[in-house]
Amino acid sequence: MKQLSVDEVRGRLEDALASGRDAEVSRLAAELPSTEIERLIPELDARSLGVLFRAMGDEWLAGIVSELDPGVAARLLVRLTDVQAADVLEEMPPDEAADVVGELREPDREDVLREMEHEEAADIRELLEYPPETAGGRMTPEFTALRESMSVDEALQFLRKAGEAADAVFYLYVTDVAGRLAGVTTLRDLVLSPGTRTVGEITKREVVSVQAADDQEHAARTLRESGYLTLPVLAPDRRMLGILTADDVAEVIEEEASEDIERLGGSQPLEEPYLTASVWHLFRKRILWLLALFAAHAYTGNVLKFYEGEMATVVALGFFIPLLIGSGGNTGTQVVTTLVRAIAVGEVQMRDIFRVFTRELVVGSLLAGSIGVAAFVRAWTLGVGPGIAEVVALTAFCIVAWSAVVASVLPLVLKRVGLDPAVASGPFIATIVDGTGLIIYFSIAKVVLGL
């Protein structure tokens, strides 16, 4: 039999789903790479999803749903029966299941939770109490805790019984009767200690931990800097609620970087993956900034109207407007993006503002000199005469240096007043620099050309 292409397999799977041929579905679904399944599944109707659930089982489906964006996953779950959706959620890691349940509206949310096993539903309800962008919202509530008073033998016995839940356990957190964190030990220490010693005797008392209400970015940074694989997440009374894992850190870093990138590009961050976000969602995330920048930019019209006389007298001055303000915008964009990133990863702080300013003044002057020379050459080759060429070169120098300087302080100033530095986007700095750049241009022209 000849090898089918991925597209062919997907086509046949869709047919088999539509006509409910279970055996063929399970064979084809197993053949398709999971990334393909993840793309296909949000598009299936309720009937096809039901067939897929029947053919592949809740565990398989949970593995796929875990990889989806929570919003997409929630829209998929409501196409299953409540019992099926509950089965799938039970098979997912509780923190990911909670993210999906958090996207469900009432009464769907309550209906599905009611169908779940009591313990799993309780875990999810607890997680839903913390906003998704906090350590509490990120944590998984599944962890294995020992008591100080246990003997080593008792502890090993306990782990044996805990079974699969303790599958990925390396650190063993030690809690008191009230569930408050007392310390940490490791499976290795437990194994290598005599069976009659108590857990308390091999417990390390200093534990790096985070609070459930801590911002996810802060919590992720703490975990990375600690060098541990997981960190305990605590309630204000030190009760241990869950653990934060390396997986969570990766997700937080990726999410925060995505948000910064979207802001730097002059739009609000999307809350869903690009391809599944609605056209209306994309429009809403862009239009506000676009209109705000348009309004801010509108004064360039007034500036140019003010210099109407000069423009009419020396039409050639107009030739260089896009090039000059474009170069200013490009320089400013370079500076703000570098600084926003340096602030995000913690390399630059408020008190560095003077150092940043002087560095950018020097670099900006060097760049300004280079672009000034290029601008002179450009004006000369367009044949506008030495006077205008001189104006263009001088303006290029001033605009580039000015942009670098404005862009060097803007991100830190925004942070200082409590705004996200990433809103100092490329479009934002270009808007600021364009109008001021035009004023610089015509001021220089008036002096040099004696207008």
Next chain:
Amino acid sequence: MKQLSVDEVRGRLEDALASGRDAEVSRLAAELPSTEIERLIPELDARSLGVLFRAMGDEWLAGIVSELDPGVAARLLVRLTDVQAADVLEEMPPDEAADVVGELREPDREDVLREMEHEEAADIRELLEYPPETAGGRMTPEFTALRESMSVDEALQFLRKAGEAADAVFYLYVTDVAGRLAGVTTLRDLVLSPGTRTVGEITKREVVSVQAADDQEHAARTLRESGYLTLPVLAPDRRMLGILTADDVAEVIEEEASEDIERLGGSQPLEEPYLTASVWHLFRKRILWLLALFAAHAYTGNVLKFYEGEMATVVALGFFIPLLIGSGGNTGTQVVTTLVRAIAVGEVQMRDIFRVFTRELVVGSLLAGSIGVAAFVRAWTLGVGPGIAEVVALTAFCIVAWSAVVASVLPLVLKRVGLDPAVASGPFIATIVDGTGLIIYFSIAKVVLGL
């Protein structure tokens, strides 16, 4: 005694270092937060560094150096004696030590490696064979491997002896006599199995692994998708060389995001932290793109010169040039940044190009309509008359829609021809759109105003 501020403590520490008062140094250095030490230490001279090494010891210093950028750390190590530098490197995780040694020039590199313990130096030499951006360059070569033929009791005995090296062990990789990966088991399975069974009997044979030569981004993605805490890194003959950890994943994600952000901002990525990079380094990373964009942008001068007659006849047309091309650039920037990010995190692929195009055509038309209305209002309020206002509104509509469409295909096309989609930066798209936007503007003006 009153509480000293961080700045005061740092000042006193610098004094104590300069005058070599060891006892005071160790007291003050212990008091200062490690982030402060990380900022202070690259600025110390050889003498002060020597005092700090004497007072705090190699292990403490290794903890600080591990947090520094490898280039900065290397410049710091050469200010220590070779013996001191070797002591510090021995205390660091081998993969991080290798990154630092990789930044040393000969003969410093060889001098330091010679002073290190044989085994640690050999680890580093092996790591240096792989480029830093591969799985081999990222991995840590410290891992604990068992043999299939060992009994469970023998394996536990072996782990006991392995001591600290096996401290953070959860997965136990199983290799054959030639060191080739045979499978994996866990400490938990080992502990919970009868002592007389062999390791081979409790070994899981299917292991997700990566190749040492694999790109770090691919390797990090594999680890994340696998759901495991670590992955084995293999040579082409399946010999196990090291492990990739969650820590490495976090670093890779952060590094790749930083590179994308810098490229989107229209400059080449910095290879060092912003504050420690030289001014010359900053200049070099920016000037090439700035000049390239200037050259590409220069044709706007020709376009405007071509329409010199129209500009002289209707000077008011010039008032709206910055606003119109700015809006086009802003739209394009929004689209490319969103798409570049979606491509980077794997949400959008080449075969989605048609879907992306149609989505952006719809969203772009909606945005174009909104900005078109805003542009008409703006032109009207500037009092330029209905004819020009109509030209400005029509142009705004066309430029915004056109930018969205160009920006929707550009990132995927760049990826197709083997370039990084992130070079489709905001400045790049603005440059493309500015010239074409001007042609659109004056073409519409000629028709509507009958010029």
